[in-house]
Amino acid sequence: MAKTRKQPRPRAETPKGFRDYFGADVGQRADMLGRIAGVYHRYGFEALESSAVETVEALGKFLPDVDRPNEGVFAWQEEDGGWLALRYDLTAPLARVYAQHRNELPTPYRRFAMGPVWRNEKPGPGRYRQFYQCDADTVGSASMAADAEICAMLADTLEAVGIPRGDYLIRVNNRKVLNGVLEVAGVLNPSDPEEFARERGIVLRAIDKLDRLGANGVRLLLGEGRKDDSGDFTEGARLSGAQIETIMKFVNAKDAVARQFATEAVELDRDDPIGAVSALASSTAAESGSWEYLRPRSAEMGRWNKAVVVHLRDLVHNSTIGAEGVDELEQIATLLDAQGYGPDRIVIDPSVVRGLGYYTGPVYEAELTFEILDDKGRKRQFGSVAGGGRYDDLVKRFTGQAVPATGVSIGVDRLLAALREKGRTGTAERGPVVVTVMDRDRMADYQAMVAELRNAGIRAEVYLGNPKNFGNQLKYADRRGSPAAVIEGADEKARGVVQVKDLVLGARIAENATLEEWKERPSQVEVPRGDLVETLQEMLASQDQA
Amino acid sequence: MAKTRKQPRPRAETPKGFRDYFGADVGQRADMLGRIAGVYHRYGFEALESSAVETVEALGKFLPDVDRPNEGVFAWQEEDGGWLALRYDLTAPLARVYAQHRNELPTPYRRFAMGPVWRNEKPGPGRYRQFYQCDADTVGSASMAADAEICAMLADTLEAVGIPRGDYLIRVNNRKVLNGVLEVAGVLNPSDPEEFARERGIVLRAIDKLDRLGANGVRLLLGEGRKDDSGDFTEGARLSGAQIETIMKFVNAKDAVARQFATEAVELDRDDPIGAVSALASSTAAESGSWEYLRPRSAEMGRWNKAVVVHLRDLVHNSTIGAEGVDELEQIATLLDAQGYGPDRIVIDPSVVRGLGYYTGPVYEAELTFEILDDKGRKRQFGSVAGGGRYDDLVKRFTGQAVPATGVSIGVDRLLAALREKGRTGTAERGPVVVTVMDRDRMADYQAMVAELRNAGIRAEVYLGNPKNFGNQLKYADRRGSPAAVIEGADEKARGVVQVKDLVLGARIAENATLEEWKERPSQVEVPRGDLVETLQEMLASQDQA
Missing domain, CATH: 3.30.930.10 (Bira Bifunctional Protein; Domain 2)
Structure with a gap:
């Protein structure tokens, strides 16, 4: 069985x-x-x-x-x-x-x-x-210099991989400021650490959704709760109206500064009334949460981050921890300013919270600000590609002694996707030159030929599949994205020549001509065997230029 | 409780x-x-x-x-x-x-x-x-051209990473030849695949120990078994004396060829009697299993691998599978010869077996032949850093259809260790220039200074630890392997200068001088602030030359 x-x-x-x-x-x-x-x-x-x-x-x-x-x-x-x-x-x-x-x-x-x-x-x-x-x-x-340095390095890194200045923004906040605001608002009681952590988590997650839900959505999540488009209901934090407004003032600090700058601009910039008015108009876009409209103009660079700091200091004036956080942000702003990193690249932005529980001070995030189309064809900013912050307690788990630390993590796949969006990853990779096999007994000759090409720095290979069907060899070359094919049959061998087929030019001609015409075109040349390397070098160079 | x-x-x-x-x-x-x-x-x-x-x-x-x-x-x-x-x-x-x-x-x-x-x-x-x-x-x-190509590529790869020609050898064998020899010796019955695989495994493992145990050790393992130095006994395969000799003839095929070449050399090389005699003498070293002594001289290159093939063909003349394997080896030898890879780089060597069960045809191994000292201070060859072969059944597991395949795997850590042995990994990495912190309130200035150095392509950083103890800053620079330290205190700032300390020169002087003398030496220079980048560039260049 x-x-x-x-x-x-x-x-x-x-x-x-x-x-x-x-x-x-x-x-x-x-x-x-x-x-x-x-x-x-x-x-x-x-x-x-x-x-x-x-x-x-x-x-x-x-x-x-x-x-x-x-x-x-x-x-x-x-x-x-x-x-x-x-x-x-x-x-x-x-x-x-x-x-x-x-x-x-x-x-x-x-x-x-x-x-x-x-x-x-x-x-x-x-x-x-x-x-x-x-x-x-x-x-x-x-030292806050360590945090500032990592923000500066992140900006340099994005530019080094091909994100142009103006297409990214590094946003910096501080967890202590947020804790201070929560203290001032009377939301939380720092004396019960566990309850503090839980409630802070709810508030953090609400703020973290600012980009997606806008200020009003966040207000609902801080209050009674929010029903989304599908009808699903998310519990709110049930804060009072006054508490919510204190938190929202903090979150929207940079918008307030933007309005202030815009108003000043209208008053002062008689030379640039259009720019001033558009800045003022954009300040009404503050509710959208989109920084693009609120970017300071170059004349305001030096003052911008400091104005945000002043605004924040006002909000947390009664909290020791909050004031400490504002001092730290000010140090970072000053250090970055001294190195020439203005708010067009690195900006103090209290709406950044970062999800991880372990951050203890500054937090930062790199956002790409250029627009892409989402799945539904709607424009949206590319968004975050890196984030980090200060975490002073991770090493302590092992040693019992607090060791201050700060750092950033880049989402490699997302950044690579961004470079592809921007066309910064170079053109499609070129395949190898394929030396075809016309006579399987002469494989040694073809291998020697290909060795010659490789020694001249040309990416090349012999066709190693079954050589019986020549069409399959050309199909293979096509699939490999080969720039050229080399053909040396018995006849060519006897006459001391080789055929070199320009597959890139051939494909271009094939798109615009009938097969008969194509056969007449000089996408295939016959050259003396001794000129093979030089012929291919010229062909590849002309393809690079086309 | x-x-x-x-x-x-x-x-x-x-x-x-x-x-x-x-x-x-x-x-x-x-x-x-x-x-x-x-x-x-x-x-x-x-x-x-x-x-x-x-x-x-x-x-x-x-x-x-x-x-x-x-x-x-x-x-x-x-x-x-x-x-x-x-x-x-x-x-x-x-x-x-x-x-x-x-x-x-x-x-x-x-x-x-x-x-x-x-x-x-x-x-x-x-x-x-x-x-x-x-x-x-x-x-x-x-196609055997695929196997030959990978052997050639392996040789090119070793040279590209820094193993000079003469310090490596790629040894090629064929599992079919081994199966043929076993068939001829009457050891195995191919009609019972499971028993065949098991017995072949015992023989393979015995041959694989040739380098370590020598020919006599392998003979014992093929026969009655072997007691090692510690007294431990390993069971043998219990083959008959005739069977063992047939297998050993196969394993030692290249030694037989070496003897043949050496004898010819004595007869023919009247012009080079010393070389001829030493070749003959070395042929008696065949038992040592060390290829170093048996390398063909350049005059014999073209003939060597073919002579081994002829010798093998003689050994397996009665076995269909064995003859097929010899044909494959001959094709590989011919292809490599045509591309200029002589037996000084790639050699047919029947003593290579490779452990993996799944190989079905050619097997190959890259050995580094230069000597190192082992843990006990004894000289030995560096040994294998890569290996591979043909495995036609791996894809079949998924698809049911046999798909021929061949490939090589490089042991990255071992190859890197070899490069270190040969001093081919470059000198120890240079640490960053350290800008010291003399005045913690002027961190922004120091950061700007270090940004200037980085923009000039100089690896540099500000000291970010507690700056109170200046000695700690120099100790840190030392631990980082820093080439130079930059010092700008209040006095220097006021005078518009910086101190630049050459730490490499300093360390060299310190080895040969008393502390007092050291203080007099010009390993530290004072330059105008504006000359900092240029001063460092010159200092680093002079360190590179020293």
Whole structure:
């Protein structure tokens, strides 16, 4: 009865939520990461590549969303009973590495890291369970100069990979200011840390939705709750009207400054009435939450960030922690100003909150401000590609001693997508020149020919499939995106010549001509065998120019 | 009673068998992989980065050692009941990717991949559970030209990363020849595939130990068994004396050819009697298994590999599969010869077996032949850094149709270790210029100064630790390997100058002078603030020359 059944064939599938990268995608990412590493290195940061695997204890419970339990990682049990897991970011491993090697590492320790991280989350569209991060952190410095430096480096990095100035904006805020505002509003009681953290979480998440829901949406979430377009209802924080307005003043601080600047402009800028009026008009767009309309003009650069700081100081005047946060923001603004990073690149913006629970001071975010079309064909800003902040407690988990640290993480896939949007990843990669096989017994000759091309720096290969059908060889060259094919049959060999087919020109002619005409065109040339390298070099150069 | 106990602090430790890479180690590997990718790309190979995670079914049971069960991977169960695992090499994922995308990918598909792989093995000295591989494979070509091409590319790759010609050797064999020899010797019965595979495994493992145990050790393992120095006994294959000699003739084929060449040389090379005699003498070193002594001299290049082929053909004349294997080796030898890869770089060597069960035809291995000292101070050859071969059945697991494939895997860590041995990874990485903080209120000035240096392409940073103790700042610069420190106190600021300290020169002077003398030396110069960039550029250039 029991007959051995044949093992079913495994399915050839990428596991759900994972993906493979092919060809140019790999090269473009490597190129981008190389540029980023160049900037980080110039800033004095050292490379670190930590193990992809950590003990579950070392990773701790620091997954981005405070509500989420430790389950968000891929973990397995060892024979000795211990649990190991794949890292879910590059910050937790940094804390472990610094705690482990603190006696040998320099302090402050500036390090950068790039590599995949893994999240055991439900996969969805555009939501993967393995993705790249690229981080830079300074461990062991409490100075705001460390935060300012990372913001400046982030601006330099974006420009180095090909995001032009004006197409990005780095927004800086401070968690202490937010805590101060909540204190002033009488929302929270800092004496009960657990309750404080929970309530602050609700408020943070509401503010974090400003871009998407606008100021009124945030107001609803801080108050009675909000019903979305689909009819679903989200519970609100049930703050009083006065409390909500205090928080909203904080969130909208930069809009208030924009209005103030615009009014001044109308009064003072007799020379530029149009610019002044348009600035004033745009100030009414403040509710949209779109900074594009509120960007200071170059004349206002030096004053802008400081005006925001003054405005914030006013809002938190009764809170010690709040005042401390404002002082820190002022230091950062001053340092950046001294280095020439104006608010056209780095701006103090109290609407930035960042999701992670562990931030303790400055937080920052890099946003790309150019517009793209979303799935439904509507224009929207590209949005955030990097974020970070100060986290003074991560190393303490291991050592018991607080070690101040601050750092940024770049979302590699998103930044690469942005570069593609902007056409900054170069043209499609060129395939190899294909040397066709006309006579399978002369493979050694073809291999020698291709070796000659490679030695001259030309990407080239012999066709290695079944050579019987010549059409298949040309189809293969087409699929590879080959710029040219080389043909040397018995006749050519006897006459000491080769045929060189320009496949790029051939394709262009084929689009605009009948097959008969095409055969007449000089997209294929016959040259002496000795001129092969030179002929191809010229052909590739002319393709580059076309 | 039940009082909440405080959670113990996690240990800051890399998990057992894993490791972290710091600074220059990361950069040197990236540099090496970049060079390798350059060669692969020029050969027409496309990059592929597949997911690090695969389904356990897709990975299959192809771990290197035939005896080992599927346990060698890190695996975990998904909520839906399926099992996922970390890839243990880059070949199994390639088979999955090709089977999944075979309709869109070109055929033949040449691809390269580089990245970490994971093995759930007992860690030991130099034995890690995560390490890098760097592979190149051609899928969909049955032509020996594909195998020859990969051997040639491997030679080019080793030279491109900095292994000079003469310091490496690529050894090529063919599994079919080995099967033929076993058939001729009457050892195995191909009609019982399972028993065939098991017995062949024993013989393969014995031959694989030739380098370590020498010919006599292998003879013992093929026969009655072998007692090692510690007294431990390894079971033998219990072959008859005649059977063992047939196998050993095969294994030592290149030694026989070496003797033949040496004898001819004595008879013919009247002009070079010394070379001839030394070649003859070295032929008696054949038992040592060391190819170094048996390398053909340049005059013999063209004939060498063909002579080995002739010798092998004689050994397997009665076996169909064996003759097929010899034909394949001959094709490879002919193709390589035509491209100028002589046996000083790529040699037919029947003693190469490669451990993996899945190889079906040619197998190849790259060995570094220069000597290093082992742990006990004894000289030995550096040994293998890459290996591969033809495996025609891996894609079939998924699709049911055999797809011929051949490829090589480079052991990245071992190759990098070899480059370090040869001093080919460049000098120790230079740290950043450190701008010291003399006045903490002037941090903005120091930041602006460091921005100026970076913009001039100089790696530089401000000291971000507590600036109170100036000695700590210089200690930090020392630990970073900084080439220079910049000092601008209140006095310098007032006079419009800066102090620039040459830390490399300083260290050199300090080694040879008393502290008093050192203070007199011009390792520290005072220059106008405006000359800072130029001064540093000159200082760094002079350090490069020293």
